[in-house]
Amino acid sequence: MSSEQIAPLMRLTERYCVVYQTPAHPPGFALEPQLPIHAEQMFEVLSDPAIYEYENEPPASVDWLRARFARLESRQSPDGCEKWLNWVIRLPSSELAGYVQATVHPGGRAAIAYELASRYWRRGFAREACEAMLSELARYGVRNVHAVFKRKNVRSLCLLERLGFAPAAPEAYVRPDELLMTRSLSTGAET
Numbered sequence: 123m124s125s126e127q128i129a130p131l132m133r134l135t136e137r138y139c140v141v142y143q144t145p146a147h148p149p150g151f152a153l154e155p156q157l158p159i160h161a162e163q164m165f166e167v168l169s170d171p172a173i174y175e176y177e178n179e180p181p182a183s184v185d186w187l188r189a190r191f192a193r194l195e196s197r198q199s200p201d202g203c204e205k206w207l208n209w210v211i212r213l214p215s216s217e218l219a220g221y222v223q224a225t226v227h228p229g230g231r232a233a234i235a236y237e238l239a240s241r242y243w244r245r246g247f248a249r250e251a252c253e254a255m256l257s258e259l260a261r262y263g264v265r266n267v268h269a270v271f272k273r274k275n276v277r278s279l280c281l282l283e284r285l286g287f288a289p290a291a292p293e294a295y296v297r298p299d300e301l302l303m304t305r306s307l308s309t310g311a312e313t
């Protein structure tokens with residue numbers, strides 16, 4: 123289903139809560155700005171070893187994660203040049219499924235990343251959450267979005283293709299085992 127077909131209804135409620143309603147996902151599917159109060163639930167979500175098949179590792183403890191979320195609560199780099207936007211994904215059941223994040227650089231560029239616990243995979247939640255995030259990023263003046271991931275990570279590749287991303291020019295620098303994919307927000311076309 124395309125963005126046009128699902129005609130997403132985005133609105134801001136309370137303190138930055140992004141509510142994203144589609145026919146597929148009824149009211150209650152939301153991106154919430156990540157806060158320290160999410161640490162306990164997110165520790166359980168992010169402790170799923172399946173998430174780390176290709177890279178990274180689970181959080182060391184709830185306290186470690188809470189401290190990390192507290193550091194990120196400012197939603198910007200220490201020098202204020204970059205926006206560091208992190209959202210947890212709230213399902214209609216009120217469970218947290220994972221997170222989406224974006225680093226917004228000056229000049230209208232942003233890098234995105236995403237992680238969901240494996241029990242929520244293949245249900246369209248990642249695509250829904252990323253589409254909601256991309257709509258939000260347009261409000262921040264972002265025109266070009268990119269993602270870097272391990273080439274073996276077929277799940278990430280499929281998600282990005284579904285979102286309209288395409289591989290970047292071969293000369294773009296990434297490690298040999300990584301792939302860089304980009305998407306223009308204004309047209310949805312490859313850049």
Ligand SMILES: CC(C)(COP(=O)(O)OP(=O)(O)OC[C@H]1O[C@@H](n2cnc3c(N)ncnc32)[C@H](O)[C@@H]1OP(=O)(O)O)[C@@H](O)C(=O)NCCC(=O)NCCS
Pocket residue numbers: 172173174176234235236237238239242243244245246247248249250270271275276277278280281284
């Ligand atoms: C990558 C990830 C977020 C995808 O989550 P997901 O919930 O399975 O994604 P969705 O259900 O929204 O699927 C998106 C599209 O990818 C496709 N897809 C997902 N996994 C797939 C797979 N293993 N094989 C084929 N297609 C796949 C889906 O079918 C869907 O396309 P469709 O709408 O045409 O059916 C999830 O696997 C994850 O959290 N992985 C661990 C973290 C990670 O690797 N992050 C990337 C580094 S930034």
